[in-house]
Amino acid sequence: MERVSEGAVLADPVRGYAALPGVADEMMDPSGQIRPVWRNLINHLGRMSESELHERFARADRYLRDAGVFYRTYDAPGGGNAERNWPISHVPVLIDGKEWDTVCKGLTQRAEVLEALIADIYGDNRLVKEGCIPPALIANNSEFLRPLVGVKPVSGHYLHFCSFEIGRGPDGNWWVLADRTQAPSGAGFALENRVATTRAFSDIYAESHVHRLASFFGAFRDALQQHKQYPEDRIAVLSPGPANETYFEHAYIARYLGFMLLEGEDLTVVNNRVMVRTVAGLKPIGVLWRRLDASYADPLELNQNSHIGTPGMVQALRSGAVTFVNALGSGILETRALLAFMPSICRRLTGEDLIMPSIATWWCGQKDEREHVARNIERMVIGPAYSRLPFFDDNGQSVLGASLRNTAKHAVGEWLANEGAKLVGQEVVTLSTTPAYVDGKLTPRPMSLRVYAARTETGWQIMPGGFARIGTGDNVAAIAMQAGGTAADVWIVSDKPVNKSTLLPPEESFTRNMPGSLPSRAADNLFWLGRYIERAEGALRILRAWHLRYAEAADPDTPLLADIARYLKGIDLDMTKAVPATLLRNIDSAIYSASNLRDRFSPDGWLALNDLSKTARRFHDRVQPGDDAAHAMTVLLRKLAGFAGLVHENMYRFTGWRFLSIGRYLERGLHMTRLLGHMSGPYAPDGSLDMLIEIGDSVMTHRRRYNVATARLTVADLLALDALNPRSILFQLNEIRAEVEQLPNAYVNGQMSPFYREAMRLHSSLAVMTPDAMTEEVYRKLEQEMEKLSDILGQTYFN
Numbered sequence: 001m002e003r004v005s006e007g008a009v010l011a012d013p014v015r016g017y018a019a020l021p022g023v024a025d026e027m028m029d030p031s032g033q034i035r036p037v038w039r040n041l042i043n044h045l046g047r048m049s050e051s052e053l054h055e056r057f058a059r060a061d062r063y064l065r066d067a068g069v070f071y072r073t074y075d076a077p078g079g080g081n082a083e084r085n086w087p088i089s090h091v092p093v094l095i096d097g098k099e100w101d102t103v104c105k106g107l108t109q110r111a112e113v114l115e116a117l118i119a120d121i122y123g124d125n126r127l128v129k130e131g132c133i134p135p136a137l138i139a140n141n142s143e144f145l146r147p148l149v150g151v152k153p154v155s156g157h158y159l160h161f162c163s164f165e166i167g168r169g170p171d172g173n174w175w176v177l178a179d180r181t182q183a184p185s186g187a188g189f190a191l192e193n194r195v196a197t198t199r200a201f202s203d204i205y206a207e208s209h210v211h212r213l214a215s216f217f218g219a220f221r222d223a224l225q226q227h228k229q230y231p232e233d234r235i236a237v238l239s240p241g242p243a244n245e246t247y248f249e250h251a252y253i254a255r256y257l258g259f260m261l262l263e264g265e266d267l268t269v270v271n272n273r274v275m276v277r278t279v280a281g282l283k284p285i286g287v288l289w290r291r292l293d294a295s296y297a298d299p300l301e302l303n304q305n306s307h308i309g310t311p312g313m314v315q316a317l318r319s320g321a322v323t324f325v326n327a328l329g330s331g332i333l334e335t336r337a338l339l340a341f342m343p344s345i346c347r348r349l350t351g352e353d354l355i356m357p358s359i360a361t362w363w364c365g366q367k368d369e370r371e372h373v374a375r376n377i378e379r380m381v382i383g384p385a386y387s388r389l390p391f392f393d394d395n396g397q398s399v400l401g402a403s404l405r406n407t408a409k410h411a412v413g414e415w416l417a418n419e420g421a422k423l424v425g426q427e428v429v430t431l432s433t434t435p436a437y438v439d440g441k442l443t444p445r446p447m448s449l450r451v452y453a454a455r456t457e458t459g460w461q462i463m464p465g466g467f468a469r470i471g472t473g474d475n476v477a478a479i480a481m482q483a484g485g486t487a488a489d490v491w492i493v494s495d496k497p498v499n500k501s502t503l504l505p506p507e508e509s510f511t512r513n514m515p516g517s518l519p520s521r522a523a524d525n526l527f528w529l530g531r532y533i534e535r536a537e538g539a540l541r542i543l544r545a546w547h548l549r550y551a552e553a554a555d556p557d558t559p560l561l562a563d564i565a566r567y568l569k570g571i572d573l574d575m576t577k578a579v580p581a582t583l584l585r586n587i588d589s590a591i592y593s594a595s596n597l598r599d600r601f602s603p604d605g606w607l608a609l610n611d612l613s614k615t616a617r618r619f620h621d622r623v624q625p626g627d628d629a630a631h632a633m634t635v636l637l638r639k640l641a642g643f644a645g646l647v648h649e650n651m652y653r654f655t656g657w658r659f660l661s662i663g664r665y666l667e668r669g670l671h672m673t674r675l676l677g678h679m680s681g682p683y684a685p686d687g688s689l690d691m692l693i694e695i696g697d698s699v700m701t702h703r704r705r706y707n708v709a710t711a712r713l714t715v716a717d718l719l720a721l722d723a724l725n726p727r728s729i730l731f732q733l734n735e736i737r738a739e740v741e742q743l744p745n746a747y748v749n750g751q752m753s754p755f756y757r758e759a760m761r762l763h764s765s766l767a768v769m770t771p772d773a774m775t776e777e778v779y780r781k782l783e784q785e786m787e788k789l790s791d792i793l794g795q796t797y798f799n
Contacts, residue, residue: 012046013042013045013046013441013442014027014028014034014042014435014442016441017435017441017442017443017444018032018444019032019433019444020433020444022170022430023170023430023431023432023433023444024168024169024170024171024172024432024433025432025433025434025444026038026093026094026095026168026432026433026434026435026447027042027094027434027435035094035096036096037094037095037096037493038094040204040207040208041092041094041201041204041208044201044203044204050440053437056090056200056201057090057200057437059199059200060088060090060196060197060199060200061088061196063195063196063199064085064086064088064192064196065085066603066607067192067195067603068248068598068603068606068607068610069085069086069189069192069196069248069252070083070084070085070086070248071083071084071086071189071245071246071248071249072084072243072244072245072246072247086189086192086487087485087486087487088193088196088197088486088487088488089436089437089445089468089470089486089487089488090197090200090437090488091434091435091436091437091442091488092197092201092488092489092490092491093434093447093449093468093488093489093490093491094491094493095490095491095492095493096493097209097211097492097493097494097495098495100464100492102355103166103174103356103451103462104462105355106174106176106354106355106356107164107166107176107356107451107453107460107462108453108459108460108462109346109350109352109354109355109356110164110176110179110354110355110356111159111162111453111455111460112350112460113342113345113346113349113350113354114159114162114179114181114333115157115158115159116349116350117333117338117345117349118158118159118181118327118329118330118332118333119158120349121138121144121329121332122148122149122150122151122158122329123150123152125138127345127348127349130348132341132344132345132348133338133341133345137335137337137338138332141332141335142295143182143294143295143329143331143332143334143335144329144332145294145295145302145328145329145332147301147302147314148314148317148327148328148329151314151317151318153317153323153324153327154227154229154320154321154322154323155227155323157327157455158326158327158329158330159181159326159327159330159455160220160223160224160325160326160454160455161184161187161220161289161325161326161452161453161454161455162179162180162181162184162326162452162453163180163184163185163186163187163450163451163452163453163466164176164178164179164180164450164451164453165177165178165179165180165448165449165450166356166448166449166451167359167431167432167447167448167449168431168432169430169431169432170430173357174356175356175357175358175359176339176356176357176358176359177358177359177448178334178336178339179333179334179338179339180334180450181326181330181331181333181334182293182294182326182330182331182334183290183291183292183293183326183331184452185246185249185291186246186249186450186452186466186467187217187249187253187452187463188246188248188249188250188252188253188256189246189249189467189487190213190450190452190463190465190466190467190489190490191213191217191252191256192252193467193487193488193489194213194465194489196489197488197489205491208491208493209493209494209495209496209497209498210491210492210493210494210498211464211465211491211492211493211494211498212464212498212499212500213463213464213465215499216452216454216461216462216463216464217256217257217454219454219456219457219458219461220454220455220456220461221257221258222456222457223454223455223456223457224287224289224325226457227286227287227323228286228287229286229321230284230286232283232284233284233285233286233287234260234276234283234284234285234286234287234517235259235260235285235286235287235288235289236254236259236260236261236262236276236285236287236288236289237250237253237254237259237260237261237262237288237289237291238262238263238264238267238288238289238290238291238292238297239251239261239262239263239291239292240263240291240292240296240308241263241308241596242595242596242598244291244292246291247598248598250291250599251598251599252598252599253289254599255598255599255600259289260276260519260599261598261599261600262276262285262288262519263308263521264292264296264297264306264308264309264310265308265310265521266519266520266521267285267310268282268310268312269310269311269312269313269315269316270282272312272315272316272318272319272321273316273319273321273322274288274310274313274316274321274322276517276519277519277520277521278517278518278519278520278744279517279518279519279520279523279655279659279743279744279745279797280517280518280655280744280745281744281745283517285322286322286323287322287323287325288322288323288324288325289325290324290325290326290328292308292309293331294328294329294330294331295331296308296309297309297310297313297314297324297328298310298311298312298313298314298328299311300312300313300314301313301314301315302314302328313328314328339358339359342354342358343357343358431446431447431448431471432446432447433445433446433447434447434468434470434488436470436486436488445470445471445472446470446471447468447469447470447471447488448468448469449466449467449468449469449490450466450467450468450469451463451465451466452466464492465489465490465491465492466490467487467488467489467490468487468488468489468490469485469486469487470485470486470487470488471485472485472486517655517744518654518655518656518659520797520798520799521596521798522596522597522600522656523655523656523659523797523798524659524794524797524798525593525594525596525597526593526597526600526656526659526660526663527659527660527662527663527793527798528589528593528663529590529593529594529597529660529663530659530660530661530662530663530664530665530666530667531663531664531666531667532586532587532589532590532593532667533590533640533643533644533664534663534664534667534668534671535586535667535671536583536586536587536590536640537637537640538667538668538671539571539573539580539582539583539586540583540633540636540637540640541633541637541695541697542564542567542568542573542675542695543568543573543579543580543583543629543633544629544630544633544634544637545564545691545694545695546561546564546565546568546575547578547625547626547627547629547630547633548627548630549561549687549691550625550626551626551627551630554626556575559685559686560685560686560687560688560691563684563685563688564691567678567679568580571674577620578619578623578624578625578628578629578632579616579619579620579623579629579632581620583616583620584613584616584617584620587609587612587613587616588613590609591609591610591613594606594609600656602646602650602651604646604650605643605646605647605650608639608642608643608646609643611639612636612639612640612643615635615636615639616636619632619635619636647660655743655744658739658742658743659797661735661739662736662739662740662793665732665733665735665736665739666732666736666786666789666790668727668732669729669732669733669736669786670783670786670787672696672719672720672727672728672729672732673720673729673779673782673783673786674779674783675692675695675696676692676715676716676719676720676729676774676779677776677779677780677783679691679692680692680712680715680716680774681776682712689710689711689712689715690710692710692715692719693710693715693718693719696718696719696727697727698718698719698725698727701718701725702714702715702718705718706718712771713771713772714771716771716772716774717771720766720769720771720774721766721767721769721770721771721774723767729766729782730763730766730767733759733762733763733766734763736759736763736789737759737760737763740755740756740759741756743755743756743797745796753796754792754795754796755789755792755793755796755797758785758788758789758792759789762782762785762786762789766782
């Protein structure tokens with residue numbers, strides 16, 4: 001299709017679209033006709049202008065951006081990793097519901113075979129004994145976890161949630177490219193793909209009879225609830241942490257299903273039971289949906305170098321106290337060499353042939369396989385782990401020339417004989433293509449599907465969709481997300497209306513569930529989020545006051561400006577830049593704390609924080625001292641106020657809110673205490689008290705309340721001791737005391753907790769003070785005691 005001018009109608013959106021020679025296409029049949037399941041979508045596209053189509057795609061992109069959907073890449077410039085916006089391919093992949101029924105049958109059978117296979121590997125090991133699987137394939141496998149041999153899951157099943165990479169070959173049939181049983185990722189992204197795509201094509205989606213995804217997740221959630229052994233048990237998603245490439249999905253799934261999101265450090269094993277550290281004490285965990293590799297789960301019995309696991313996990317499994325989803329050790333099923341034996345394994349375990357075959361694979365560790373490998377070497381892809389195979393001579397020249405077969409046969413045979421390596425060979429697969437919108441037209445791109453299976457109360461259920469990974473060109477390797485591939489929604493289209501399922505309970509009944517216990521790590525991050533936000537605000541108010549006066553005097557060496565510059569340097573605010581780097585670090589620290597709370601943090605709050613960060617960085621590079629900087633500080637203060645407003649108006653008033661608030665009150669109190677100690681003393685430069693009242697946002701209040709100019713006593717009275725002034729020290733301590741009263745374990749056996757006692761003492765000692773008693777020494781001591789209060793809070797609730 002030729003590129004049309006803006007406003008023109010895409011009358012024939014498939015003009016120029018053709019399947020590649022020898023390649024199946026999802027939209028076009030072998031005769032070049034549009035498949036029936038695609039006609040409705042294509043007809044709708046034909047009635048849109050190019051500008052309308054771009055507007056629809058922008059709508060989907062905006063949703064993903066606003067929702068904060070990302071995944072992490074590990075090849076960021078300079079090393080390390082970076083967040084990348086989720087790369088959606090806007091045109092969905094459509095599959096007929098009747099064809100999908102066949103896919104479901106094949107994957108359901110495969111899930112059952114994998115369950116029986118892992119039960120045998122960690123149980124009787126009959127398949128190895130009877131020669132169905134080579135012993136070395138299991139014994140030498142790093143994913144075979146010997147401490148788990150003989151440990152039967154208390155749930156009765158090893159596998160609860162699996163995914164499968166499938167692709168359509170040139171003959172039009174579906175093949176299994178890979179099994180994912182370790183910690184399958186992407187289900188949350190499939191949900192977000194669906195929401196984004198329906199934002200773009202809401203009218204088409206509504207009339208296309210597309211199967212919904214909610215019932216799949218609802219059935220799985222209900223099944224996990226059944227695995228709790230005790231009513232007080234909790235269900236959690238166990239994540240490696242924010243540095244993981246799919247951490248967003250971990251948080252999204254936890255939030256979507258109402259589970260806790262935990263990391264290894266949140267857990268401990270006590271009397272063989274897995275417990276989560278919360279601000280209300282240790283609470284039992286009954287089910288863990290594991291998203292980290294099994295060997296990292298327990299540094300005591302598995303990988304001793306793991307810093308993200310929990311000692312004692314394996315023993316908890318032995319005692320039957322916890323259910324893992326999936327069981328530890330299930331990663332062995334992802335071994336590519338097993339694909340070579342799946343047909344015989346299936347027949348041995350079920351008496352049936354595989355409904356959906358695997359990609360052609362050879363196990364090259366046995367003598368009778370070497371001839372087969374050599375004959376098929378032209379069609380093999382040797383995995384990267386076996387790149388030492390000598391297909392190049394001593395001069396680095398390829399030996400796969402005219403004498404390809406003899407040389408390859410000799411190389412494979414000799415290398416296997418000398419080193420005893422166990423290799424896997426796989427046939428190169430030509431995947432089917434699907435339409436992707438590229439440069440103003442639909443273009444065929446290679447595609448594979450990631451499909452999910454969940455064990456429910458009625459057996460395995462296949463997600464009616466999943467997501468498609470779309471290549472960037474003809475290169476199949478570029479399908480991988482880390483290699484620049486994109487992802488598309490998958491619509492399973494029925495020929496009749498489908499149920500509009502939801503995770504919400506029926507309207508006529510509901511159960512009010514109180515928020516679960518707050519993990520100590522989450523409370524810690526909320527507390528520091530509050531502190532970093534308030535620290536940034538305090539710095540902005542001082543900087544704005546400084547730059548306003550600099551704009552008037554144009555001389556940074558005046559006594560007041562020089563004095564405040566020294567104060568700022570003392571709190572690590574370098575004035576060489578109008579917007580100091582330390583301010584950016586405080587905002588970054590707030591974002592980092594929030595990033596550890598993605599399951600508890602609203603998308604609006606996340607957007608507000610990121611907008612604040614982007615604006616501050618832009619000002620850091622461009623703003624000049626004086627009036628320009630003062631205006632920039634005002635803009636940043638307004639953005640901070642917007643974030644604070646979102647938190648104040650929208651955050652549920654429960655334990656998490658209290659820790660966030662305590663962090664803000666404590667930091668604001670420290671900020672004002674330090675300022676009063678520095679700027680209200682007898683040797684403070686002229687103008688210090690006026691500047692102090694301005695920084696404390698109390699100019700109008702001071703004018704109304706006192707009929708005199710600013711003086712040391714009036715400033716102390718208003719900013720230190722006025723319980724009604726939201727900027728005063730006493731106000732902060734009063735609010736902290738009020739919040740502490742509502743925290744778990746504020747009283748233990750009728751006695752105040754150490755934190756409650758110290759908060760009460762500090763508040764009482766300040767409440768009885770008078771303005772004339774507020775000296776520099778008093779402020780210094782008060783600062784030390786407030787810092788001590790922070791330490792006691794950590795000892796009481798975070799450790």
